[in-house]
Amino acid sequence: MKGLLPPPGAVRLLSIGGLVRTTGFGIMTSISVLYFTRSVGLSAAQVGIGLTIAGGCGIAASVISGRVADAVGARNTAITLVLIQSLAVCGYAFVTSFTGFVIAVSVVLSCHSAAEAARGALVAGLIPAEGRVRARAYLHSVTNAGLSIGAVSGGVALQADTQGVYVGLILACGALFASSGLLYMLLPQVEPVAAPSGRGSWEVWRDRPFLLFAGLNAILAANDTVLVVVLPIWIAQQTEAPLAVFSVVLIFNTLMVVLFQVRASKTTSDIPGGARAMRRSGVLFAVCFALWAFASGQPAWLAVVALLAGAVVHTLGELLWGAGAWTLAYEMAPDHAQGQYQGVFTMSTQLETMVMPVAGTMLILPAGSLGWLLFALLLLVAGLAAPAVARRHTNRHTNRQGTPSWN
Structure with a gap:
């Protein structure tokens, strides 16, 4: 069991924050489709189209957020993205149309993907090179655990199948995301590293x-x-x-x-x-x-x-x-x-x-x-x-x- 627990310090804080955030994401994933089809009244096709659009936005956002993390620091970038995501998730409770759904889910999934990229940079900034892969392994383990806990919790709650339960779970997800962002505030600040002269803004491409x-x-x-x-x-x-x-x-x-x-x-x-x-x-x-x-x-x-x-x-x-x-x-x-x-x-x-x-x-x-x-x-x-x-x-x-x- 000792090897399963993240070491004290930054890795443990990142792991706890990741567990909280992915538990919320697991709950949200397990209930969102049924919520938008049964309570909001969207068709399955509309939900599928909206999720596809949101997925594309998330892919683009991950690259942009990485560049922002280089410029202003990975810690602050990650915190900001997770807190925006928490507000957007709570916004699900106020969606009444397809347009509102596309906007809300695009913000949520964009912030989710962008936060993943910023968290990767945060690991690089906080952890020495020889410990980064091990840190990511801990984070991946807690991600699987969090998603499973969230999915099971959401599945149990779905048995009620009422709008009140859906909205309550949505607000709970928002609270979990916000808690994760607040935990990241306990991490040390990561200052941007100056680029050598002659390097362009988008070196990776x-x-x-x-x-x-x-x-x-x-x-x-x-x-x-x-x-x-x-x-x-x-x-x-x-x-x-x-x-x-x-x-x-x-x-x-x-x-x-x-x-x-x-x-x-x-x-x-x-x-x-x-x-x-x-x-x-x-x-x-x-x-x-x-x-x-x-x-x-x-x-x-x-x-x-x-x-x-x-x-x-x-x-x-x-x-x-x-x-x-x-x-x-x-x-x-x-x-x-x-x-x-x-x-x-x-x-x-x-x-x-x-x-x-x-x-x-x-x-x-x-x-x-x-x-x-x-x-x-x-x-x-x-x-x-x-x-x-x-x-x-x-x-x-x-x-x-x-x-x-x-x-």
Whole structure:
């Protein structure tokens, strides 16, 4: 249990704040669709369109907030964004039209994505380089725990299905977000780092190795939506396994990430180590998707075995992908531009939330097992390409001491 608790100081405060904020986000996610369709009277199509627009705004906001964090400091940026998000969430209670819904949800999701980028820069500003990935691992663990607690709490409260309960939960979410922002005020101030002369305002967009890494990360990040969106439909429509097996897969995945993400972060300590972890994650994701493809057409017992085996392999891949991606995101970024680099990294991680629900349901599922295998090949190639991209970065930075090991 000792290894599960964040160390005292900045990491623990960030983790507590993250747990509070993601619990609120989990509650909000679990109730918002039903609230806007059943209480506000929006159609499912309107809610879907509004969430898509908001998702696009969030992706753009993550990059902008990173640049702001570089200019004015990551701590103040994160606090401001979380407090604005808390007010916008409370604004859900006053939405009466589609336009109001789009505005409110766009502000909420924009602040959520932007705060993620600012928090990444905040970790870089508060934590020494050798401890940043471990800090992100703690934050990822509490994120999974918070989202699960929030989702369960929201699901229980939904049994009442009344407008009063919905509004009460919305206001509670706003209070949780505000509390998270206030906790961040206990953290030390992070002053902006002066950029060397001759550097432009948007340095990250001229860093081709980092942009290539972000592209590979966007592909590997698709594993998440495949797990939560594509897999349950595949189990229900194309396998003989009971749908309840999906709940087992999700619970197992959540518990393993909470318990072992910090331990997995110990496997990466530099750019070569991060690249190797991403390479291995691509291999594991490919094996996982092949197992899930195999489940189709098999007897129920064999389908269950294949699905659960795939879940184990997927979780191992997710643990390595997270540790490897965080390592490269921090180590490839210059100290004076951590905000904008973490913003682009956050954007790459979240891009799949807009693309994959459509790609998964319209490309992977209709193609059946072949769709799974082609997607497995895509993630395999992305993982295998990571060391080459990372090596290209190190070759451009000859001022680094020592020769990294790429074995």
